[in-house]
Amino acid sequence: DAGVIQSPRHEVTEMGQEVTLRCKPISGHNSLFWYRQTMMRGLELLIYFNNNVPIDDSGMPEDRFSAKMPNASFSTLKIQPSEPRDSAVYFCASNLGVDQPQHFGDGTRLSIL
Amino acid sequence: AQKITQTQPGMFVQEKEAVTLDCTYDTSDPSYGLFWYKQPSSGEMIFLIYQGSYDQQNATEGRYSLNFQKARKSANLVISASQLGDSAMYFCAMREGRGNEKLTFGTGTRLTIIP
Numbered sequence: 326d327a328g329v330i331q332s333p334r335h336e337v338t339e340m341g342q343e344v345t346l347r348c349k350p351i352s353g354h355n356s357l358f359w360y361r362q363t364m365m366r367g368l369e370l371l372i373y374f375n376n377n378v379p380i381d382d383s384g385m386p387e388d389r390f391s392a393k394m395p396n397a398s399f400s401t402l403k404i405q406p407s408e409p410r411d412s413a414v415y416f417c418a419s420n421l422g423v424d425q426p427q428h429f430g431d432g433t434r435l436s437i438l
Numbered sequence: 439a440q441k442i443t444q445t446q447p448g449m450f451v452q453e454k455e456a457v458t459l460d461c462t463y464d465t466s467d468p469s470y471g472l473f474w475y476k477q478p479s480s481g482e483m484i485f486l487i488y489q490g491s492y493d494q495q496n497a498t499e500g501r502y503s504l505n506f507q508k509a510r511k512s513a514n515l516v517i518s519a520s521q522l523g524d525s526a527m528y529f530c531a532m533r534e535g536r537g538n539e540k541l542t543f544g545t546g547t548r549l550t551i552i553p
Binding site for chain 1: 485488533541543
């Protein structure tokens, strides 16, 4: 079975540019999560969806960040405009439900110059 | 207060020995779950083991077991017969509240297995 698929794997762009990260969850999984990992803040949840509906977006840093899940097989995390402090590894994960393990994608390493 | 505390930033263990990675948690909700993940140097996050707050027995998965001490609010990961491939970062995480899927992660422990 295919795991969680994220694209791109690496992104380097200049500050002020729009960045779009993409995620395809495991087929049949009901929940999708976006995480950010940095040395300073560790691994933190940005937002999660259940059945395509955003449930908790309290971790979204500010209005520059937005996430959508238009259908069960696709989600995007957008940063506009991007800033150097947004540089991090962004993970997408999915699972079958509460107390089920979250399966992570390989992450997108984002560098904002 | 920190929700998840991992007090060991780094550990060095001889190959084939058992190793215990510490994790303490803080919650007042009776419904919660504890997860352990492994992150090798390649960067992916790998699920290892899960323990629910209402589970009567400690969870086990192959060489991994979870030493769950509810009264002490600790959920230590035990790896038996360590292997070189166990060298990685290990994260403890918790979800709290019925129906809540949000995971809060600890700062991690970097485990190095010495041949």
